[in-house]
Amino acid sequence: MATQTIDDLPTPALILDRAILRRNLKRMSERLLGAGVMLRPHLKTAKSIQVGRMAVEGHDGRITVSTLAEARYFAKGGFTDILYGVGIVPSKLAAVAELRRQGVNLRIVTDNLAVARAIAGAATDGDTFSVFIEIDSGGGRAGLPFPELPGLLDIARTLHAAPGVDLAGVMTHAGHSYHQNTPDGIAAVAEQERRAIVGAAETLRAAGIPCPIVSGGSTPTATHSRDFTGITEMRPGVYVFNDLDQEFIGSCGAGDLALSVLASVIGHYPHRNQALIDAGALALSKDISAQEFQPKVGYGTIADPPARAMAVVACSQEHGFVGADDPLPYGNLPVGSRVRVLPNHACITAAAYERYYVVDSDLDGGRSVVDVYDRINGW
Amino acid sequence: MATQTIDDLPTPALILDRAILRRNLKRMSERLLGAGVMLRPHLKTAKSIQVGRMAVEGHDGRITVSTLAEARYFAKGGFTDILYGVGIVPSKLAAVAELRRQGVNLRIVTDNLAVARAIAGAATDGDTFSVFIEIDSGGGRAGLPFPELPGLLDIARTLHAAPGVDLAGVMTHAGHSYHQNTPDGIAAVAEQERRAIVGAAETLRAAGIPCPIVSGGSTPTATHSRDFTGITEMRPGVYVFNDLDQEFIGSCGAGDLALSVLASVIGHYPHRNQALIDAGALALSKDISAQEFQPKVGYGTIADPPARAMAVVACSQEHGFVGADDPLPYGNLPVGSRVRVLPNHACITAAAYERYYVVDSDLDGGRSVVDVYDRINGW
Numbered sequence: 001m002a003t004q005t006i007d008d009l010p011t012p013a014l015i016l017d018r019a020i021l022r023r024n025l026k027r028m029s030e031r032l033l034g035a036g037v038m039l040r041p042h043l044k045t046a047k048s049i050q051v052g053r054m055a056v057e058g059h060d061g062r063i064t065v066s067t068l069a070e071a072r073y074f075a076k077g078g079f080t081d082i083l084y085g086v087g088i089v090p091s092k093l094a095a096v097a098e099l100r101r102q103g104v105n106l107r108i109v110t111d112n113l114a115v116a117r118a119i120a121g122a123a124t125d126g127d128t129f130s131v132f133i134e135i136d137s138g139g140g141r142a143g144l145p146f147p148e149l150p151g152l153l154d155i156a157r158t159l160h161a162a163p164g165v166d167l168a169g170v171m172t173h174a175g176h177s178y179h180q181n182t183p184d185g186i187a188a189v190a191e192q193e194r195r196a197i198v199g200a201a202e203t204l205r206a207a208g209i210p211c212p213i214v215s216g217g218s219t220p221t222a223t224h225s226r227d228f229t230g231i232t233e234m235r236p237g238v239y240v241f242n243d244l245d246q247e248f249i250g251s252c253g254a255g256d257l258a259l260s261v262l263a264s265v266i267g268h269y270p271h272r273n274q275a276l277i278d279a280g281a282l283a284l285s286k287d288i289s290a291q292e293f294q295p296k297v298g299y300g301t302i303a304d305p306p307a308r309a310m311a312v313v314a315c316s317q318e319h320g321f322v323g324a325d326d327p328l329p330y331g332n333l334p335v336g337s338r339v340r341v342l343p344n345h346a347c348i349t350a351a352a353y354e355r356y357y358v359v360d361s362d363l364d365g366g367r368s369v370v371d372v373y374d375r376i377n378g379w
Numbered sequence: 380m381a382t383q384t385i386d387d388l389p390t391p392a393l394i395l396d397r398a399i400l401r402r403n404l405k406r407m408s409e410r411l412l413g414a415g416v417m418l419r420p421h422l423k424t425a426k427s428i429q430v431g432r433m434a435v436e437g438h439d440g441r442i443t444v445s446t447l448a449e450a451r452y453f454a455k456g457g458f459t460d461i462l463y464g465v466g467i468v469p470s471k472l473a474a475v476a477e478l479r480r481q482g483v484n485l486r487i488v489t490d491n492l493a494v495a496r497a498i499a500g501a502a503t504d505g506d507t508f509s510v511f512i513e514i515d516s517g518g519g520r521a522g523l524p525f526p527e528l529p530g531l532l533d534i535a536r537t538l539h540a541a542p543g544v545d546l547a548g549v550m551t552h553a554g555h556s557y558h559q560n561t562p563d564g565i566a567a568v569a570e571q572e573r574r575a576i577v578g579a580a581e582t583l584r585a586a587g588i589p590c591p592i593v594s595g596g597s598t599p600t601a602t603h604s605r606d607f608t609g610i611t612e613m614r615p616g617v618y619v620f621n622d623l624d625q626e627f628i629g630s631c632g633a634g635d636l637a638l639s640v641l642a643s644v645i646g647h648y649p650h651r652n653q654a655l656i657d658a659g660a661l662a663l664s665k666d667i668s669a670q671e672f673q674p675k676v677g678y679g680t681i682a683d684p685p686a687r688a689m690a691v692v693a694c695s696q697e698h699g700f701v702g703a704d705d706p707l708p709y710g711n712l713p714v715g716s717r718v719r720v721l722p723n724h725a726c727i728t729a730a731a732y733e734r735y736y737v738v739d740s741d742l743d744g745g746r747s748v749v750d751v752y753d754r755i756n757g758w
Contacts, residue, residue, distance in 0.1 A: 112647065264468045335494050354757055378731070
């Protein structure tokens with residue numbers, strides 16, 4: 001059988017360039033190894049065992065996940081130190097305990113005293129738990145806001161005192177780094193992130209409570225931080241693939257986008273200078289993160305020449321509207337021809353797909369399908 | 380075993396209220412029966428055989444789909460007259476022909492002469508095709524723009540002359556009806572839709588080309604049209620579930636929203652008057668359609684009391700930020716408690732889930748899980 005190429009794939013399809021993926025993984029791995037910080041990649045972006053295994057090469061195999069479905073999937077794939085990074089609720093403790101009884105150190109997160117008490121209560125039944133306390137380093141999502149850290153010691157003492165509960169440490173996600181687009185701006189957020197978790201760790205230690213792990217992380221801060229002092233691990237996620245948003249804020253270069261959506265041109269509309277493709281709101285997602293710094297990016301730009309001059313300017317469920325400032329080159333885009341769309345936000349776009357068709361731009365420009373990686377979606 | 384209730388479900392989960400679904404289906408079915416128009420429901424919203432079967436009760440079973448995956452799934456479920464409503468490309472004709480050889484009248488759509496020629500060419504190999512020509516009735520998505528209808532007769536003659544090709548008729552989707560929020564405004568779009576497809580059909584017939592099916596459709600126009608003269612079938616889709624967007628434009632009432640996302644409260648942030656839930660960008664989607672007429676709707680409103688006073692004001696991948704103008708009633712929303720979020724756009728939100736947990740608000744307020752319906756996602 002002839003080698004399958006991207007021209008043989010049904011569209012829309014999710015394409016992963018392994019050469020770029022490897023470079024992205026290597027860059028982050030070496031950066032954190034050089035800084036003496038452990039890498040706990042957030043696999044919510046890739047949701048793929050194959051990518052996860054590549055991401056932890058040269059590290060100790062710890063990972064982060066965003067759903068219990070991911071936790072079960074990666075546990076089955078042999079990962080044994082897994083942080084479920086979304087605030088736990090009591091009703092999920094049974095599922096956590098089940099994986100832990102199988103020998104997986106599935107760690108959980110809270111910032112809430114009632115939940116800490118529920119964890120302590122659940123542990124009295126013989127199950128053990130490993131818990132991080134979440135700190136808000138300025139992003140305003142989850143976590144105890146720094147520097148007030150309201151209730152930190154109550155939560156920590158509840159967990160620390162509970163038999164069967166391991167207070168693993170403190171963690172934060174500096175999501176506000178996504179709204180900076182200069183190395184200095186991101187480095188300032190990284191320093192804010194560092195001060196918050198190191199400060200929380202010191203507060204615990206000053207009270208006689210051990211805090212072994214001090215966990216930070218986001219792709220921008222892991223990339224641009226100038227000081228990791230006191231941080232023991234970082235949890236970047238989207239760096240594995242990168243996307244237009246990461247490019248525009250400066251976490252990566254234009255050549256570092258590993259993920260794209262392969263689509264077919266399905267219609268020409270010269271009276272409004274548009275074409276339609278068969279990748280719309282579901283195939284691309286309606287995430288418009290990258291428009292914050294580049295409004296013309298729409299729902300994604302066309303990857304191939306003329307590079308970036310065309311974007312998906314609108315989309316309905318299965319239709320993407322391709323537009324440009326200049327007249328569209330319809331002659332190069334006959335109906336039935338294929339384009340690749342670079343996503344705004346790789347994590348959200350990828351979630352519509354069950355698999356990656358893997359190509360390698362170092363081999364043949366990314367034409368042949370060299371592998372297929374699976375994904376775990378849902379919850 | 381005790382009956383499973385929504386309190387037993389893992390979160391996030393997709394909840395479908397069968398009582399509301401049945402009322403929505405009945406209303407549209409009776410309206411079109413009364414108007415003498417065939418119903419070809421667009422099952423891109425439900426993507427579920429169980430819902431599809433209920434939707435065509437009392438009709439002849441014709442349906443619309445938005446992907447080849449749906450076409451295969453519904454064919455396996457016994458549906459035999461299926462319109463694949465997204466412009467076809469030559470590379471998909473083999474998959475279409477395969478289903479047609481199995482006895483499924485899978486019909487396709489184009490607005491492009493080169494594609495019409497490719498279909499005619501593919502039909503010479505012994506396969507047959509049934510083709511609609513798409514008309515743009517003012518929405519500016521796919522289709523030949525009315526009234527110019529550039530190239531209509533060339534496309535129609537190519538298809539009509541080809542042995543093995545059935546020119547099924549003309550079709551349009553008046554997507555611009557979603558941007559009207561009064562019955563008069565929607566009725567005006569419906570009349571525009573009617574004139575465009577009936578006008579296209581008359582152009583064909585005047586040229587001696589038969590045009591048996593004249594297919595319109597969108598939930599708003601099917602609901603508010605005042606004249607169906609000349610239209611033979613309608614293809615509404617989202618009416619099966621409805622959503623905040625349909626409510627705000629007036630396609631349905633506040634009690635007609637059958638779909639919601641069940642989520643757990645995972646954190647309290649009184650310093651910024653917010654709570655977090657475990658339903659974020661993936662569980663709700665980043666579709667913000669309903670903000671066009673109600674900016675405060677965010678990514679969805681909280682369904683249960685205090686009704687609609689709280690909304691998901693922001694979301695990251697697995698976190699939804701719940702906010703309100705008034706102080707949040709934290710006492711009624713302890714961490715671990717559950718809320719239901721009404722989606723902006725049901726079609727996009729539902730696509731993140733593999734199944735519906737079906738409840739029935741006429742039985743016990745929607746507490747017990749009375750059934751589970753599957754869904755076909757992907758392509």
